[in-house]
Amino acid sequence: MAEAMQERRTDYGPPHYEQFLPPIIKENYGKWKYHELLKPGVLVHVSESGAKLFTVRAASGRLVSIDKIRMFCDLADKYCDGYMRFTSRHNAEFLLSKSENVDPLIADLAKIGHPIGGIGNAITSIVHTQGWVHCHSAATDASGIVKCVMDDLIEYFEETKLPGKLRIALACCLNMCGAVHCSDIAILGVHRRPPVIDHTKVKKMCEIPNVSASCPTAAIRPATVDGLPSVEVIEDRCMFCANCYTVCPAMPLNDPVNDGVSIWVGGKVSNARHEPMFSKLFIPYIPNNPPRWPEVTTAIRQIVEIWAANANKYERLGEWIERIGWPKFFKMTGVEFQSEHIDDFKHAGLTFKRSTHITF
Amino acid sequence: MAEAMQERRTDYGPPHYEQFLPPIIKENYGKWKYHELLKPGVLVHVSESGAKLFTVRAASGRLVSIDKIRMFCDLADKYCDGYMRFTSRHNAEFLLSKSENVDPLIADLAKIGHPIGGIGNAITSIVHTQGWVHCHSAATDASGIVKCVMDDLIEYFEETKLPGKLRIALACCLNMCGAVHCSDIAILGVHRRPPVIDHTKVKKMCEIPNVSASCPTAAIRPATVDGLPSVEVIEDRCMFCANCYTVCPAMPLNDPVNDGVSIWVGGKVSNARHEPMFSKLFIPYIPNNPPRWPEVTTAIRQIVEIWAANANKYERLGEWIERIGWPKFFKMTGVEFQSEHIDDFKHAGLTFKRSTHITF
Amino acid sequence: MADQLPSTPKLDELEKGKWPSFVTEIKMAAKRSPMAADLLGQLEQSYREKIGYWKHGGIVGVMGYGGGVIGRYSALPKEYPGISHFHTMRINQPAGWFYTSDSLRKICDIWEKHGSGLTNMHGSTGDIILLGCRTEELEPVFDELQKIDFDIGGSGSDLRTPSCCCGMARCEWACYDTMALTHDLTMHYQDELHRPAFPYKFKFKMSGCPNDCVASIARSDLSIIGIWRDEIQIDKAAVTEYAEKGMDIQSDVVNNCPGKCINWDGKEITIDDSFCRHCMHCINVMPKALRPGKDRGAMLLIGSKAPIIEGAFLSSILVPFIKIEPPYTELKDLVDKIWDLWCEEGKNRERVGEFIQRVGLSAFLDEIEVEPIPEMVAHPRENPYVFYEDYEDDDEDDK
Amino acid sequence: MADQLPSTPKLDELEKGKWPSFVTEIKMAAKRSPMAADLLGQLEQSYREKIGYWKHGGIVGVMGYGGGVIGRYSALPKEYPGISHFHTMRINQPAGWFYTSDSLRKICDIWEKHGSGLTNMHGSTGDIILLGCRTEELEPVFDELQKIDFDIGGSGSDLRTPSCCCGMARCEWACYDTMALTHDLTMHYQDELHRPAFPYKFKFKMSGCPNDCVASIARSDLSIIGIWRDEIQIDKAAVTEYAEKGMDIQSDVVNNCPGKCINWDGKEITIDDSFCRHCMHCINVMPKALRPGKDRGAMLLIGSKAPIIEGAFLSSILVPFIKIEPPYTELKDLVDKIWDLWCEEGKNRERVGEFIQRVGLSAFLDEIEVEPIPEMVAHPRENPYVFYEDYEDDDEDDK
Numbered sequence A, B: 001m002a003e004a005m006q007e008r009r010t011d012y013g014p015p016h017y018e019q020f021l022p023p024i025i026k027e028n029y030g031k032w033k034y035h036e037l038l039k040p041g042v043l044v045h046v047s048e049s050g051a052k053l054f055t056v057r058a059a060s061g062r063l064v065s066i067d068k069i070r071m072f073c074d075l076a077d078k079y080c081d082g083y084m085r086f087t088s089r090h091n092a093e094f095l096l097s098k099s100e101n102v103d104p105l106i107a108d109l110a111k112i113g114h115p116i117g118g119i120g121n122a123i124t125s126i127v128h129t130q131g132w133v134h135c136h137s138a139a140t141d142a143s144g145i146v147k148c149v150m151d152d153l154i155e156y157f158e159e160t161k162l163p164g165k166l167r168i169a170l171a172c173c174l175n176m177c178g179a180v181h182c183s184d185i186a187i188l189g190v191h192r193r194p195p196v197i198d199h200t201k202v203k204k205m206c207e208i209p210n211v212s213a214s215c216p217t218a219a220i221r222p223a224t225v226d227g228l229p230s231v232e233v234i235e236d237r238c239m240f241c242a243n244c245y246t247v248c249p250a251m252p253l254n255d256p257v258n259d260g261v262s263i264w265v266g267g268k269v270s271n272a273r274h275e276p277m278f279s280k281l282f283i284p285y286i287p288n289n290p291p292r293w294p295e296v297t298t299a300i301r302q303i304v305e306i307w308a309a310n311a312n313k314y315e316r317l318g319e320w321i322e323r324i325g326w327p328k329f330f331k332m333t334g335v336e337f338q339s340e341h342i343d344d345f346k347h348a349g350l351t352f353k354r355s356t357h358i359t360f
Numbered sequence C, D: 001m002a003d004q005l006p007s008t009p010k011l012d013e014l015e016k017g018k019w020p021s022f023v024t025e026i027k028m029a030a031k032r033s034p035m036a037a038d039l040l041g042q043l044e045q046s047y048r049e050k051i052g053y054w055k056h057g058g059i060v061g062v063m064g065y066g067g068g069v070i071g072r073y074s075a076l077p078k079e080y081p082g083i084s085h086f087h088t089m090r091i092n093q094p095a096g097w098f099y100t101s102d103s104l105r106k107i108c109d110i111w112e113k114h115g116s117g118l119t120n121m122h123g124s125t126g127d128i129i130l131l132g133c134r135t136e137e138l139e140p141v142f143d144e145l146q147k148i149d150f151d152i153g154g155s156g157s158d159l160r161t162p163s164c165c166c167g168m169a170r171c172e173w174a175c176y177d178t179m180a181l182t183h184d185l186t187m188h189y190q191d192e193l194h195r196p197a198f199p200y201k202f203k204f205k206m207s208g209c210p211n212d213c214v215a216s217i218a219r220s221d222l223s224i225i226g227i228w229r230d231e232i233q234i235d236k237a238a239v240t241e242y243a244e245k246g247m248d249i250q251s252d253v254v255n256n257c258p259g260k261c262i263n264w265d266g267k268e269i270t271i272d273d274s275f276c277r278h279c280m281h282c283i284n285v286m287p288k289a290l291r292p293g294k295d296r297g298a299m300l301l302i303g304s305k306a307p308i309i310e311g312a313f314l315s316s317i318l319v320p321f322i323k324i325e326p327p328y329t330e331l332k333d334l335v336d337k338i339w340d341l342w343c344e345e346g347k348n349r350e351r352v353g354e355f356i357q358r359v360g361l362s363a364f365l366d367e368i369e370v371e372p373i374p375e376m377v378a379h380p381r382e383n384p385y386v387f388y389e390d391y392e393d394d395d396e397d398d399k
C-alpha cells in the first residue's frame, strides 16, 4: 500500500494555461492596447499589432450540467476554434478572432437559453454559493434566489443603462462563501434561532472546549445535561452565526420558520474612485418564500431603480449613498431603520455618527 | 454639628451671568448680525440695531496670580466699564463699546506683558494642564512647555498669516485633562517605564481587585511578594497608561529618565468642512529637556511651517495631511515612521490601509 | 519680601520671551505668599531633576460637599513646608466666563487672605481654579465665597461643572441661548454636581453652533450643539459685496462645501439646503452674507471622553434636533433617564460612552425609550452578527 | 428515462424566466443520472419545507491528498438513495479559466461515468466543482483526471486553489502577468495546497490592476494587485478624440479623481502623478487615451476574509510595490516567512489577518523582517497606548 502510494502520481498541478489560449491571444499576450464596448455583451480588444479580439459574454447559472458544457464546447468549436473561458463571476466567455462570427454565436446562445450581457454599466451574474443544493449550513437556497433576482433584473444584464456597475452576491450562511461582504447588493442567508443541542451527541461528535471557544460572543459554556457532558447556550448572547455548528454537528441552527435572508447594500471591491467598502445592513430579515422569493426580488429591484434614477454617472451604489447620506436612503426606500441596523459588535463605536454633519 | 450643616447655605450655584454682561451685550443679546476681524486680535460684532461691540483678545498663560487679575480689572475699569471675560481657551477678552478705547487698551496690555492676537487664521493659546506645578501624575511639565512653544510661535499668534486656524493642546499624562485628543497639534506627556510597585503599601493603600481591573491590557495580576499580598505587572503587556497609579498610589510611573513627551497631529473639533478628527501619533518620544524643551519647539515649528507653506486656504492641518497622504507628510518632515506609529489597540485593524490608494 | 524668593536659575529662563510667563506670575504671588515661594522652590527642583514632587492626593473637602476640592500634598514637605498642603478648589464660573472687575477683585481678596494667590483662569473643565490651599483654610474660603455668591464646582464621580461658549452674548451664530441653558442646568442639578453618586464623572458642554467653540463634541458626556433645520439665510447684496472685494467664492466657499450643495454662477449663490451638512464653513467665510436658518435648536450628542480606559471617544448623535427653550423639560427628562440607567447598570469608573459601547447603542436606546434613527450612525452595521429579537417556536410552525 | 423524474411543482417555477435555470440543468443531468434525479426530489422537498436536508459532512478523500473533497451525505438517504453520498470534488482550474473544448469534454466524460453530471463552473474560490460523487467513485475519478492532467484543488486548513483575472491574456491594464504567477505559485506550493498543515485556510488571488477583477482585496489572505509607480501614459490625440465625441472630461474624469490631480483645460489633460492614488478611474473611462505607467509591478496586501470569527476584513498593504518576475524569489521568500510564523504561532482556525490583528501589525512585521512604512496604514495610531521599547534603568541615570 505504502509502495502503491509512492508510485502514484500526485501534486502535478493544473494543466498549464498556455495550451488553452487561442492563437490570437498567444500572439498578442501582454500587447493589448485598448478595448471598446461594441454593444451590450460584446467587447473588442485591440492589440498594439492591430489584431482584434472579440469577447461575447453569456449568462450562466453556474450550476451547469455536463450536457450544457458540451453545448458550450460545440459553440466554441463552431465559432472560436475550440476555445472558451469562464469569468471570475462564472459567466461563459467566448473569444472570437472573426467579427462576423459574433452575431451567429449570439443567436445560437439564445437558442440554448443563454442571454448575453453583463459588461459595462450593467448588472452581471450573481456570485453565489450552494444553498439547499449542497450545503448543510444553508439558511436559504442560493441558486433559486439568484435565478429569481436575475430573471427580474434581466434588462439590466442585457442593456447598459445604469450609472455604473452594480454587483450582487449571495451567501447562504454567515460563512459567506460568496464573499458577499463587499458587494453593491448582498443577499445573506440568516438563522435567527439559537442552536438546538442534541445532548446525546455532543460528547461523541464534538470537542467541548473547541465548541465553547468557537463562539464569538462567548455564549456557549460546558454543562452537564441529563447526566451527559455537553454544552449550554446563553440564548441572549447568541447572534446565530453558526460557528458552533461548523465545529459541532450536534448543534444545528437550521429552522424552517426562523431562517431567511437579509439584504446588504453599498459595498464595492474595485479601487476605482472610492476605496473598497464593506456592504451595510439594509433589510434585516425577509422570510424564505420559495420558489420565487417575491419579497427579495421586489426589494432588490427597488434599490436598483432608486439608485439608477438618482446616482451620478459612474457612481456605485455605495458611493451614491455616501454622498446623499444614509438617512435619505432609508427615507427614499421607505425601509424602516431598526435596532438591528445599529452595530453592536467589536468596533461598533466607530460606526456612530460623530459629527453634526447631517441633512434635514 | 448636624444642625449647623442644616443651616449652612449650600448648592446655591454660580452667580447668574446676567449681572456680568456689559449693557451693550444685554441690549443686543441674541441680535448680533455679523462680525469682522478689524486687525489681529481685534474683532467687531455688529448688531441688528447697528450697535458695535469691539473685542480685544489678550494672551494669557492661564496660571495667573491675583496680582495679574487685579491688573486686568484695572484695565476693564479703565476701558470697558468694568467688564471682561475669559475664553474657552483661557485667553482674556476685553469687550469695548467705544472703538477709540481699543488702541490705548492694547498699549496698556503690552505694558503688562500681554500681547493680543489668536483670532482668525492664527494660533491661539495652548489648552493645557497642571504638570509639575500641581499634579502627581505628570510625565512632563505643562506650563513650561506651553510658554516655550508660544514664545517660539508668537508671530502666528500676533498675525493672521496661516491658511486656517491651528490649535495646540498639551496634557501632562494619558488622562489627557487638556483633552488633547482632537487638536491640530497635541503635546502629550508619556511614561515609558512600568509602575514601580511598593509592595509594602499596596495592601494598605489599594484594593487589589480594583487595581487588576484598572489595567486596559490586563497586565496586572494579584501576587504575593515577600509574603505580602500585592500585585505584579507583566512588563511586556504594559503600555504605561498609569491607570493603575490613578487607582493605587503605591504604583508610581513617574521617572526622570524615561518620561517625556510625544507629539500628535491632525485632529480637529469643529465641524467646519471636515468632520471632527482625532489627533494621530507623529513623534513617539522626545525626552524632557527643561527649562526650554528645544526639541519640542523645533518639531512644532517645523510642522507649522510645512503646513503653512503647503496647505490650501482654510485647510486645517489634518485636512491637508489627509489630502496629501501620511507617507508624503512623513517624507516632507523627515520624521521616521516606526513601529510605534502602527496602532495595536482594539480597533487597530481599521487603521490599516485597505486599498491601493497610495501615491508614489 | 522679594529676597525670600528661592534661587531659580532654570525657571528664570521661562521669564524670557514674549508669551506671558507663569513663572513671573508665581514670583508675583511669592512676594506675598510663602506658599507660592515654596512652589517656586519645588518647581525649580522638578526642573532640575525632571520629575514632579507631588503626592497622590487624599480626600479633603468642604462640609456638605462631596467634591470640588482636589487634595494635594508635596512629597518634600520638609524642604517646602509652605506647600505641604496645596489643595485645589474648583469654583463654578459664571456661564460664558463673563465677570465684572468687582466680582473678580472679591475673589482675589479671599484668595489673598486664605490661599496661595495663584489661580487658573480657568481650569480645563471651565472652573475657576484656586490653586494651593491648606486643609484648614478650605472652610473659611468657602465661607467667604458664600458671601459673594460663588459656589463650588464638580470633582470626583459626579456631574462636572457645565460650561458653554459665549453664544448669544457675543456671537451671531448661536442657534440657542447657551448661557441660559448652562445656568439653568447647573442650578437644576446642584445635587448631582456636589455629591458624587455616579459611576464616574459626567460632563455637559454647550456650543451655540457646529463650530463648537467649547470643544463639546470631544470633551463632554453630553454635547449640546446648536443647529438649524431650515434654509441658510442668504443676503444677496452682501454676497455681491464679498465678490467685489475680491473673494474667490468658487474656490473659498463652493469647493470647500462637504455637502457639495452650493452653486455660484458668478453673480448669485444658491444653496440646495436638503444636502447641507450643517458644517458652518460657508457661513464662517461670509458672515455678512450667510446666516444659519431661522428654525433653530440643538443637536444632542453623547459619550465623548479622554482615552482612559477604552480609548478616546467623540460624542455621537443621540437627538439630531431638539428645541431648546425654558424650562427645558424634554432635555431634562432625557438626562434623567440616561443617568438612571447608567447609575443602575454602569460599572465603577465607566463613562457613559463606554457604558453605551458595552451594552450596545440599541439596547441603550431601548432602555431610555428613544427610537433608533439612521442619523445616529455613520452607516448601518457591516458585520452580520445581529441579535435578532425573539424567534418563533416550532409549535407555532403550522404553515 | 424522463418519466423517472420526480414531480417538482415548486422547482418547475424556476424554469420560467430568461435567466439560465439551474433546475433545467439538474433535469438535464437527471435524464441520465439517478443521483441528479434524487437531488431534484430532495430539493423539491427543501423548497416545500423551507429547510436543507444535508448532513454535516464527514472526512472523505483521495489517497495521498489531505483535502480537495468535501464530504456530503443526505439526511434522507432512504427517500433519496441516489444522494446518500453526494461529495464535492474540487479540481484545480487552469489559470484564468481558459479551456479548449477538448479538455472540457474530457472532464465531462469522466463526470458522466463516475458522478452526478452536475458541476459548478466554477466554485467561488475558483475551482472546477464536480458536484455529487459516491465515496467509492472518488479514486476512479482521480485516476482518470490524472490521465488528462487535471489535479485536485484545496480544502481544509491548507493553501486554497489560487486564482487570477485574465490579465495579459485579454486585458490592456495588466501590470504583471497574473496567469504566469498563478500557475507558478500553484505548482511551487503543491504540497501546501494538498496537505493541510496550516492553522486554517490561506488564499492567494491575483489581479492585474486596482480594478481587482478577482476581488482579491476582499477574498484572499494574500492579495497581489498590479500597479505602476511612474506616470500614467497619455495619448493626447486620443484625448481630443474622446472630447470631440462628446465626453464631458471635466465631470466624467476630472471631478471623479480621488487624488484631485487631473487638470483639463478644454484641450489637454495633465496629471500630477505625484498625487495619483492609482484608482484606475480615469484610465477606465478613457482606455484609448490613458494607460498605466511603464514601471509596473504589484502591491501585496494581506489578510482579507469572510466574517467568521472576528468580522470580515479587507486586505491591507504589506508591500506597496514589488516587481513580479520569474522566479518570483522575493515574493516566495516573503510568503514562506509569513507561513512559518503563522504556522508556529497562529491559533487553530485563526486566519492570518486575525493573527496579525491579535499580535499587532508591528510585531508581525518585526517577525517577518519587513520594515514598517507609512503606506501600510490609513493613518498613524490615535490612541496613546504605545508599547515603547526598552526603558532605561535608574542606574544608567547619571545625568
Ligand code: SRM
Pocket: A035, A043, A086, A087, A088, A089, A090, A091, A118, A119, A120, A121, A124, A125, A127, A164, A165, A167, A182, A183, A184, A267, A268, A269, A270, A271, A272, A314, A316, D096, D164, D165, D166, D167, D170, D171, D172, D173, D211, D212, D213, D214, D215, D284, D285
Ligand atoms: C472578465 C472579468 C475578469 C476575469 O478574468 O474573469 C472582468 C473583465 C473586465 N473588467 Fe472587471 N472583470 C471581471 C470581474 C470584475 C470584478 C470582480 C467581481 O465583480 O467579483 C470587479 C470588482 C467589482 C467591484 O468593485 O465590486 C471588476 C471591476 C472592474 C472595474 C471597476 C468598476 C468600478 O467602477 O468600480 C472595471 C473598470 C470599468 O468597468 O470601467 C473593470 C473592467 C474590466 C474590463 C474592461 C477590463 C478589460 O479591459 O478587459 C473587462 C471587461 C469589463 C466588463 O465586464 O464590464 N472591471 N471586474 C470579470 C468578469 C465578471 C463577469 O462575468 O461579469
Ligand code: SRM
Pocket: B035, B043, B086, B087, B088, B089, B090, B091, B118, B119, B120, B121, B124, B125, B127, B164, B165, B167, B182, B183, B184, B267, B268, B269, B270, B271, B272, B314, B316, C096, C164, C165, C166, C167, C170, C171, C172, C173, C211, C212, C213, C214, C215, C284, C285
Ligand atoms: C471666544 C471663543 C468662544 C468662547 O466662548 O470663549 C470663540 C469665538 C469665536 N469663534 Fe471659535 N471661539 C473659541 C474657541 C473655539 C474652539 C475651541 C477650542 O479651540 O478649544 C473651536 C474648535 C477648534 C477646533 O476645531 O479644533 C473653535 C472653532 C471656530 C471655528 C471653526 C474653524 C475651522 O475652520 O475649523 C470658527 C469659524 C471661523 O473661524 O471661521 C470659529 C469662530 C469664532 C467666532 C468668529 C464666532 C463669532 O462670531 O464670535 C469668534 C471669534 C473667532 C476667532 O477666535 O477666530 N470658531 N473656536 C473661543 C476663543 C478661544 C481662544 O481664546 O482662542
Ligand code: SRM
Pocket: B128, B129, B130, B134, B135, B136, B137, B175, B176, B177, B178, B179, B246, C057, C070, C072, C088, C090, C120, C122, C123, C124, C125, C126, C127, C128, C129, C153, C161, C201, C203, C219, C220, C304, C305, C306, C307, C308, C309, C351
Ligand atoms: C484641573 C484639571 C486640569 C487643568 O489644569 O485644567 C484636571 C486635573 C486633574 N484631572 Fe482631569 N482635569 C481637568 C479637566 C479634565 C478634562 C477636560 C475637560 O473637562 O474638558 C478631561 C478630559 C475630558 C474627559 O472628561 O474625558 C480630564 C480627564 C481626566 C481623567 C480621565 C478621565 C477619563 O474618563 O478618561 C482623569 C483620571 C480620573 O478621572 O481618574 C482625570 C484626573 C484628574 C486629576 C484629578 C488627577 C487624578 O487622577 O486624581 C487631576 C488633578 C490635577 C491637580 O492636582 O490639579 N482627568 N480632566 C481640569 C479640571 C479643571 C476644572 O474643573 O475646570
Ligand code: SRM
Pocket: A128, A129, A130, A134, A135, A136, A137, A175, A176, A177, A178, A179, A246, D057, D070, D072, D088, D090, D120, D122, D123, D124, D125, D126, D127, D128, D129, D153, D161, D201, D203, D219, D220, D304, D305, D306, D307, D308, D309, D351
Ligand atoms: C464550494 C464553495 C461555495 C461555492 O458554492 O462556490 C464553498 C463551500 C463551503 N465553504 Fe466556503 N466555499 C467556497 C468559497 C469560499 C469563499 C470565497 C473565496 O474563496 O473567494 C469564502 C470567503 C473568503 C474567505 O476565505 O474568507 C469562504 C468562506 C468559508 C468559511 C468562512 C471562513 C472564514 O475564515 O471566515 C467557511 C467556514 C469554515 O471554514 O469552517 C467555509 C466553509 C465551507 C464549507 C466547507 C462548509 C463547512 O463549514 O464545512 C462549504 C461546503 C459546501 C458544500 O457542501 O458544497 N467557507 N468559502 C466555495 C469553494 C469552491 C471552490 O473551491 O472554488
Ligand code: SF4
Pocket: A129, A130, A131, A135, A136, A137, A138, A139, A171, A172, A173, A174, A175, A176, A177, A178
Ligand atoms: S455560505 Fe454557508 S451555507 Fe452557503 S455554501 Fe458556504 S458554508 Fe455552506
Ligand code: SF4
Pocket: A194, A195, A214, A215, A216, A217, A218, A219, A220, A233, A237, A238, A239, A240, A241, A242, A243, A244, A245, A253
Ligand atoms: S450560533 Fe454563534 S453566537 Fe450562537 S451559540 Fe453558536 S457560535 Fe455562539
Ligand code: SF4
Pocket: B129, B130, B131, B135, B136, B137, B138, B139, B171, B172, B173, B174, B175, B176, B177, B178
Ligand atoms: S493630564 Fe494627567 S498629569 Fe496632567 S493634570 Fe491631568 S491627570 Fe494630572
Ligand code: SF4
Pocket: B194, B195, B214, B215, B216, B217, B218, B219, B220, B233, B237, B238, B239, B240, B241, B242, B243, B244, B245, B253
Ligand atoms: S501603566 Fe497601564 S498598562 Fe501598565 S500596568 Fe498600569 S494600568 Fe496596566
Ligand code: SF4
Pocket: C165, C166, C167, C168, C171, C172, C173, C174, C175, C207, C208, C209, C210, C211, C212, C213, C214
Ligand atoms: S460655538 Fe458657534 S455660537 Fe458659540 S461662539 Fe462659537 S461660533 Fe459662536
Ligand code: SF4
Pocket: B273, C256, C257, C258, C259, C260, C261, C262, C271, C275, C276, C277, C278, C279, C280, C281, C282, C283
Ligand atoms: S454649512 Fe457647510 S455643508 Fe452647509 S452649505 Fe455651507 S459649506 Fe455646505
Ligand code: SF4
Pocket: D165, D166, D167, D171, D172, D173, D174, D175, D207, D208, D209, D210, D211, D212, D213, D214
Ligand atoms: S484586474 Fe485589471 S488587469 Fe485584471 S482583468 Fe481586471 S481590469 Fe484587467
Ligand code: SF4
Pocket: A273, D256, D257, D258, D259, D260, D261, D262, D271, D275, D276, D277, D278, D279, D280, D281, D282, D283
Ligand atoms: S488613476 Fe485615479 S487617482 Fe490616478 S489620476 Fe486617474 S482618476 Fe486620479
